[in-house]
Amino acid sequence: MNWNYIVRRVALFLVVVWAAASVNFFVPRLGTGRDPIREKLGQLAASGGLRQDGIEAMVKAYQAKFGLDKPLYVQYLNFLGDTFTLDLGYSLANYPARVGQMIGNAIPWTIGLMVVSVLIGFALGTLIGALSAWPNAPPWVRSLAVPFMTLSAIPPYLLGLIVLYILGLKMQWFPLSGGYSPGMLAIASVDFYLDVLHHSILPALAIVLQAVGFWALGMRGMMVTTSGEDYVTLAEANGLRNRTIFFRYGLRNAMLPQFTALGLSLANVVAGQVIVEVIFAYPGIGTVLFQAIQSSDYTVINGVVLILIMSIGLVTMLMDFLYPLLDPRISHSRQN
Amino acid sequence: MSESVNNREPLLDISGLEVHFETRRGIARAVNEVDLTLYKGERFGLVGESGSGKTTMILALLRMIKTPGFIAGGKAVFDDGTDLLALNAEQVRQTRLKRVAMVPQGAMNSLNPVIRIGEQMMLTMREHGEEGERDELMARVVGLLEKVGLKPEAASLYPHELSGGMKQRACIAQAICLNPQLILADEPTSALDVVVQRQIMQTLRQLQIGLDATVLLVGHDMGLMAQFAERVGIMYGGKLVEVGTVSDIFRNPQHPYTQLLISSIPSFETRGDFKGIPGVALSLLDPPSGCLFHPRCPKATDACAQREPTLKEVSPGQWASCLLHEEEHDATAS
Ligand SMILES: Nc1ncnc2c1ncn2[C@@H]1O[C@H](COP(=O)(O)OP(=O)(O)OP(=O)(O)O)[C@@H](O)[C@H]1O
Ligand SMILES: [Mg+2]
Numbered sequence: 001m002n003w004n005y006i007v008r009r010v011a012l013f014l015v016v017v018w019a020a021a022s023v024n025f026f027v028p029r030l031g032t033g034r035d036p037i038r039e040k041l042g043q044l045a046a047s048g049g050l051r052q053d054g055i056e057a058m059v060k061a062y063q064a065k066f067g068l069d070k071p072l073y074v075q076y077l078n079f080l081g082d083t084f085t086l087d088l089g090y091s092l093a094n095y096p097a098r099v100g101q102m103i104g105n106a107i108p109w110t111i112g113l114m115v116v117s118v119l120i121g122f123a124l125g126t127l128i129g130a131l132s133a134w135p136n137a138p139p140w141v142r143s144l145a146v147p148f149m150t151l152s153a154i155p156p157y158l159l160g161l162i163v164l165y166i167l168g169l170k171m172q173w174f175p176l177s178g179g180y181s182p183g184m185l186a187i188a189s190v191d192f193y194l195d196v197l198h199h200s201i202l203p204a205l206a207i208v209l210q211a212v213g214f215w216a217l218g219m220r221g222m223m224v225t226t227s228g229e230d231y232v233t234l235a236e237a238n239g240l241r242n243r244t245i246f247f248r249y250g251l252r253n254a255m256l257p258q259f260t261a262l263g264l265s266l267a268n269v270v271a272g273q274v275i276v277e278v279i280f281a282y283p284g285i286g287t288v289l290f291q292a293i294q295s296s297d298y299t300v301i302n303g304v305v306l307i308l309i310m311s312i313g314l315v316t317m318l319m320d321f322l323y324p325l326l327d328p329r330i331s332h333s334r335q336n
Numbered sequence: 337m338s339e340s341v342n343n344r345e346p347l348l349d350i351s352g353l354e355v356h357f358e359t360r361r362g363i364a365r366a367v368n369e370v371d372l373t374l375y376k377g378e379r380f381g382l383v384g385e386s387g388s389g390k391t392t393m394i395l396a397l398l399r400m401i402k403t404p405g406f407i408a409g410g411k412a413v414f415d416d417g418t419d420l421l422a423l424n425a426e427q428v429r430q431t432r433l434k435r436v437a438m439v440p441q442g443a444m445n446s447l448n449p450v451i452r453i454g455e456q457m458m459l460t461m462r463e464h465g466e467e468g469e470r471d472e473l474m475a476r477v478v479g480l481l482e483k484v485g486l487k488p489e490a491a492s493l494y495p496h497e498l499s500g501g502m503k504q505r506a507c508i509a510q511a512i513c514l515n516p517q518l519i520l521a522d523e524p525t526s527a528l529d530v531v532v533q534r535q536i537m538q539t540l541r542q543l544q545i546g547l548d549a550t551v552l553l554v555g556h557d558m559g560l561m562a563q564f565a566e567r568v569g570i571m572y573g574g575k576l577v578e579v580g581t582v583s584d585i586f587r588n589p590q591h592p593y594t595q596l597l598i599s600s601i602p603s604f605e606t607r608g609d610f611k612g613i614p615g616v617a618l619s620l621l622d623p624p625s626g627c628l629f630h631p632r633c634p635k636a637t638d639a640c641a642q643r644e645p646t647l648k649e650v651s652p653g654q655w656a657s658c659l660l661h662e663e664e665h666d667a668t669a670s
Binding site for chain 2: 231327
């Protein structure tokens with residue numbers, strides 16, 4: 001990998017963010033003749049029984065406040081500047097909360113729960129899928145993949161409801177919702193972390209149970225191909241240990257396509273697990289997005305979508321940088 | 337066949353080797369009662385048409401026959417009394433490469449694409465309990481690479497950065513890293529161009545002489561065989577039908593199949609017409625009675641369909657499995 005490639009790849013990432021931001025900016029303005037400020041004030045006036053006289057003045061005042069009185073290109077440049085400095089404006093529903101702050105509060109929860117569960121599901125699924133296609137694996141391990149593949153056909157929110165019902169409601173082993181117990185002081189203490197862990201197990205289970213089968217299925221196919229490769233045969237003929245052949249010759253090579261899928265899956269964590277977060281009332285980005293949609297909180301929706309696009313762009317960029325390290329046959333230096 | 341050839345000591349005594357494949361239409365005897373003694377430091381060539389069981393025999397010696405195949409019987413006893421076919425899984429693993437090494441056919445894809453050549457070789461050595469600092473092992477790797485004609489820099493390359501011939505050299509370097517007594521090479525150069533082929537065979541011979549190892553070479557290229565091997569074995573339908581020194585086999589073949597095989601080698605005198613062996617290759621699932629070759633044999637008699645011949649010494653050091661010789665044999669014996 002060389003600097004030339006890195007610079008071009010980062011530039012491509014910035015172009016993606018710019019395009020996403022532009023779509024975010026222009027699409028709402030395509031609805032001709034609608035003015036959200038006037039509409040909102042009109043609604044307030046109507047429901048509050050106020051008089052309509054002052055409204056024009058208020059509209060003007062708000063437009064000045066939000067910069068909407070300026071020409072379109074100035075608005076656009078301001079918007080781009082804000083976007084690249086991650087200033088996402090105010091929440092409409094929770095004014096004066098700032099969108100950046102709302103997302104910032106939610107992100108650690110989403111990363112902590114969702115990303116970790118996706119990684120666990122990936123690791124387990126990859127291992128089980130690989131073993132299920134490995135001729136020398138014990139039969140009971142090989143049959144493990146079947147129940148997981150069945151589970152993967154069930155959407156995670158349904159699995160969520162099932163684990164909630166059985167382990168939360170019937171057995172009462174785990175709390176039903178939230179990221180931590182109400183009234184718990186959200187400070188860095190052992191008690192708090194244990195409480196968070198306790199709350200995270202059910203939603204994590206729902207995601208892991210669903211993901212394992214998905215990863216196992218992909219890995220199984222790759223491993224069938226890889227276990228027939230000449231280098232695996234020769235490794236066996238050279239008397240390498242079974243375990244070494246499995247991990248360093250089989251799994252290691254069969255896994256390469258899995259990484260691409262993992263990158264996309266991690267980037268999609270936020271959008272993909274919205275419903276799971278909502279079911280468990282988990283304080284992550286999915287819940288923020290869900291509530292924003294319910295309350296037509298456009299700035300928050302825009303903000304979440306923008307963060308989503310940025311994270312997908314960022315992760316695919318990182319994958320591109322990582323891939324030559326994983327597979328030496330892929331090299332970026334030749335592309336000059 | 338226990339007396340020495342050219343005063344050499346026997347290394348591996350294969351007797352009654354049977355490998356069967358279980359198929360839906362019955363059992364195929366891919367290796368059929370093969371008796372063969374390999375001597376220390378000799379180069380033995382194994383030839384025979386496609387499907388005659390050459391690869392299967394090599395895999396049996398490595399204990400790498402996979403289902404639906406299995407080793408149905410026989411022995412392969414080393415000079416120290418170890419029977420290869422009686423070892424348990426861990427013993428088999430330790431025997432591989434240390435005593436019996438393989439040079440693969442498809443060198444193009446026989447190295448792990450994500451590990452550098454040197455690392456792969458060190459990994460292989462460590463798996464066999466070769467201890468030592470990284471530097472020490474690396475020095476050994478470089479030494480091995482030089483022995484097969486590769487530069488030390490090859491150690492830090494990935495397989496895709498090597499040409500086909502270089503990859504095959506790397507595979508040979510790996511095969512000899514623990515000084516094996518027996519090297520099994522199944523068409524090691526069939527994927528390479530003629531010039532590279534000869535160079536690699538040359539290297540293999542130098543190494544074999546240096547190590548005083550025995551090489552069992554499988555191949556279709558009779559020219560290459562004639563140059564490389566000292567003794568040659570001919571297989572037909574899973575059976576070893578003739579064994580002899582390379583000059584006996586080429587100048588004075590005794591089995592009708594060998595005779596046809598030798599006379600079908602193209603030369604400039606016979607340019608123009610493709611000589612082959614009449615008839616079709618036999619089906620292992622439905623073998624003919626008596627001698628397996630009799631339906632295609634120009635010299636077959638009625639007896640050939642009745643009785644199964646066995647390997648008989650027809651002249652010193654040359655063995656053939658044919659009733660024509662058994663009759664002579666019986667005649668001279670009585
Ligand atoms: N997996 C298998 N299942 C069924 N039969 C098999 C299997 N592998 C090999 N055989 C049978 O064993 C016989 C010997 O095959 P083998 O590969 O040893 O031949 P070969 O002499 O190496 O041929 P070639 O010169 O083409 O490499 C063949 O007739 C084949 O039908
Ligand atoms: Mg073969």
